[in-house]
Amino acid sequence: MASKSSRLRAIALYKELHRLGRDYPDPSYNFHGKxxxxxxxxxxxxxxxxxxxxxxxxxxxxxETLALYSLRKYRHLKRMYSDDPLSDPLRDYRS
Structure with a gap:
């Protein structure tokens, strides 16, 4: 039989993963179902x-999910502050 501490760890892990799944970038992946x-x-x-x-x-x-989110945020910041004119997200509006 599982100990009470492992049961509580499993419940806490499930809740945390469920919260992380709200922001999962690919809705077709069905994070919550899996x-x-x-x-x-x-x-x-x-x-x-x-x-x-x-x-x-x-x-x-x-x-791994937290790393994916961090990478997504990093890429977004890099696009926003990059010196490369091709990656400028506001280039269409500045003309």
Whole structure:
């Protein structure tokens, strides 16, 4: 049986991933549906090693999603402040 601490970790991870999924850039990916299916698939795990492995996978997905968002923000800032005239987002309006 899963310990109470691993259950609380799983719930907190699910909530955090669900919040992160709101801003996922590709709506056709169905982030929330895949997240729910993944957690439902692992709901019946009993072995503590398997539970820890599933939680580590969820934490990896969280970290990769956060990295994706950071990269998206970085690219946006680079486009906004770049010296390259071809990447100027306001070039059509300045003419």
């Amino acid at each position: 997240l729910r299916r993944l957690f439902e698939k692992n709901r019946g795990l009993k072995d503590p090693e398997d539970i820890e492995k599933a939680l580590k996978l969820g934490e990896f997905i969280r970290n």
